[in-house]
Amino acid sequence: MVHGYAVYDSKGVDRLGIPPLRMADGPMGVRGELDRITFEYHPKSYERVLNFPCSTAVASTWNRRLAFLHGKALGNEVRGRGKDISLSPGINIHRTPLCGRNFEYESEDPYLISQIAPEIIKGIQENDVAACVKHFVANNQETNRGAVDVDMDERAFHEIYLPGFKAAVKEGAVLSIMGAYNRFRGSFCCESKYLLNDILRKTWGFDGLVISDWGAVHDTNNALLAGCDMDMKVDNNYDEYHYANPLKEKIESGEIEEAALDNMVRRILTLMYRIKMFDPTRKKGAFNSKENRQAILDVARESIVLLKNKKNILPLKETTIKKLAIIGENADTYQASKGGSSEVQALYEITPLAGIAMYLGGNTEIHYAKGYSSQDITEEEREKLAKEAIELANNCDACIYVGGLNHDFDMEGRDRKNMKLPFHQDSLIKRLLSVRPDMVIVNMSGSPVEMQEWIEDADTVVQYWYSGSEGGTALAEVIFGAVNPSGKLSSTFPKKLEDTPVYRFGEFPGGDKVYYHEGIFVGYRYYDTYKVEPQFCFGHGLSYTTFHYDALKVINKTSGDTCIEVSLKVTNSGKVAGAETVQLYVSDLLCSVSRPEKELRRFEKVYLSPGESSVINFTLTQEDFSFYSIEDASWKMEKGEFAILVGSSSRDIRLKKTILL
Known part of the structure; x- marks a missing residue:
């Protein structure tokens, strides 16, 4: 149950009536069946499925409803093909334009990811299948991905690379998470107590299943004690997986307590119950519908x-x-x-x-x-x-x-x-x-x-x-x-590679170790702060009509966690119907630490006929004005002046007001 018995399947326990878990790559549809010995495709005509838009495409809609619809259709296909887990969505940050898997990921911006990914997850899981968000964490390059040791400062870690995964757990209620190939601060991600136990389970309260990426477990003891529940890889010597005979021998010798295995099996069974694998009313799904x-x-x-x-x-x-x-x-x-x-x-x-x-x-x-x-x-x-x-x-x-x-x-x-x-x-x-x-x-x-x-x-x-x-x-x-x-655009299009933060500060792809010297200045946070003109900026996208912004109101609030309420009016000033994504950014005008020139904090997509207007309302909380304090090891909002910036992209700001908090 705790290791692979085919490329995408575990083995069930027939005498107890426990079925195998059947998984399917990936974010663009249900991957074809692979032979468990040769790993070759043996496609059958009746198994062909829909090809879904890539993850960057979904994020570029800036549409939460469509993200949910995308997930719902994907989960429907996954269930329709008899699978239990969709190995998606992929939400690693677009740290550099050169990452080969950027198309499988969503954005350079953690807030946009935190809004799109949970909706995909909820859509998938509506079909009595589990989503598996990946790859936790800092899997931002393919070069040497199975061994590279990644490190960064605490602000970058908490402000850029963790929020999407936290939202997947807290907002999306994701049922499973895939650990990444790479090392993080010396430990393989699937063997990191800090990542899987301290952050994921203790801090965020995740009670779901942790699955290794295929071949990402290197040590039985380390992975098990860190909290990795399933050992998957592309290797037909299934009995020698780290969680197969090696684990059995360690339990029989007393080196590892059987209770540790019990916890892993308990989490697998819990997921099975959550997706109704023992329930005859489980949804049957449909593909190509x-x-x-x-x-x-x-x-x-x-x-x-x-x-x-x-x-x-x-x-x-x-x-x-x-x-x-x-x-x-x-x-x-x-x-x-x-x-x-x-x-x-x-x-x-x-x-x-x-x-x-x-x-x-x-x-x-x-x-x-x-x-x-x-x-x-x-x-x-x-x-x-x-x-x-x-x-x-x-x-x-x-x-x-x-x-x-x-x-x-x-x-x-x-x-x-x-x-x-x-x-x-x-x-x-x-x-x-x-x-x-x-x-x-x-x-x-x-x-x-x-x-x-x-x-x-x-x-x-x-x-x-x-x-x-x-x-x-x-x-x-x-x-x-x-x-x-x-x-x-869910990520900036720079004019040339030399303009990117990774090129300026390094490192990419690096060697055995890579340090993210650019810190929090990823994507538009870098281009806008360091005054580097992109070819096309974050959030950019034209229409066949035009939109007029006016009547910006910013009201300070002291009730609960609410800091301010923002409203504005958007009018379709052109001749055809269209949709506009209104983007709200926050700028900290005076801070004790270095902060980006602006950061996306809210957005709303509105559909308007010619001449039609709509009032857009946003509520901002203390969290939206905070940064991660390394000194305090917690989030911190400093009192002072902040600018509320509203526009059509990160560089097309139409309305602005300064407030004192």
Whole structure:
């Protein structure tokens, strides 16, 4: 019961009627079945499932309701495939754009994560399955992930890297947690009493199941005494797992008390009861259902971020386009079956090319050119692809380029070496823009990429994530105006790698040890405080309409824990219906310690028709003005002046008031 007996399963106890626990990767759907001996896929047609938008896409909706809907549909698929635990969501901080698994994680901002992740968890667990939030903690790189020893100051630990996991426990009531591969301050995370016992169980009151990442247990005694309940790995020598014969021998010799094993089994059985594994009324789930397809489409629609629309080229008017050029390998590439633990055997995947063709129907000619290749080709072959694309672009009524990264770069097990677009795309984009300055550029990636070689020449840029089975449908709807884009960046897009805090302060990827010298200055906390101009800032995202902010009111309160109440009015001042995410940041104007220029503390997404207004209300507590005091080993709010900043992004602040607390 306490160790793996297949890649994703434990072994039950037949004589007691205890079933095995069946788990499923990951955040983008139910991963296919792997043979327990060879670890190879043996896909069956009836086992294919939906591919879900990646975690960064979900966070970019800035929509709690959709995060819950995403989780509910994912949990439904997990249960429908006969699984008990969804190994998701992944919530590690986007410390650097280069982390290979950023697409499986949500954001650079702990508050945004603390709002999105609990909703995903609650949605998953509504289906009588357990969510398993991962990877606890500081698993922010793939390079040397199984051994690297991570350290940071206490403020960074408590202010940046812990809040998402705390929210998963406190707000999401998550039933299981996965320990990370890496070491933290000398101990492997799955063998750390400080992490699993002192923080997770004692401080936060977590009473659920702790599962190791696959191969993250290195010592039987250390892991068991720290509070890791299940030992999982990718190794078909199941009887020799640390929690198999080695544990049995230690108990029989008296080295480890049997009571320790009892506690682990008790927690496993408790989880089984919580998800109704012994209850005939347990929900049966469903996969590939109409409701699940609608859910992932809704998420994909709101995840797309309009980065730039300088001349209002978007939305394209389909009635004026008789011949449309679509260029780029990513326009016609299936992404679902790659990436590592998030890969799925999808029933279907609507690519950007397919989505646009389906949307336009028979009144528009679609012409496609690959433009570049992810394969190893000669310079002559590369030039031929480029010339074909340029000729096509020059002879159509409109042109859409779909490029970016793929899962050779956004992937488990490997970090990127730089932020540049691969496969000579920068050169191709520049050449295309020289003949089609009105070209719509769609960047597909799970992480920021460099754009500075061509961004000044581009009028229109769209950020499109790995958006799942219905992604191409959503993209077409946004490009042609059936859906007004409302996504906002959940992480900053810097101009170049050299602008990032990790590059400036180090270390990444480091060696056997990595210290987070940037401390609390991660993402926009760094760019805004150190006055580094990003390409596109945190929270940025344009719309086909405009929004006017006014009537900011800030009222000091002394009742309970409430410090202030904030209200403002937002009006759709444009000509089409749209959604705006109102973001509230707090700035500590005078503090005894160094603090970021501003920190996100509240947000609300509002849907408005043309001319319609809505009053947005926020309540801020003492916690929202506090920092973690290293000296006091606790959270502390210092009296003084604070600025309340409200706007459309971290750098588009529309309203401001200073208060004294």
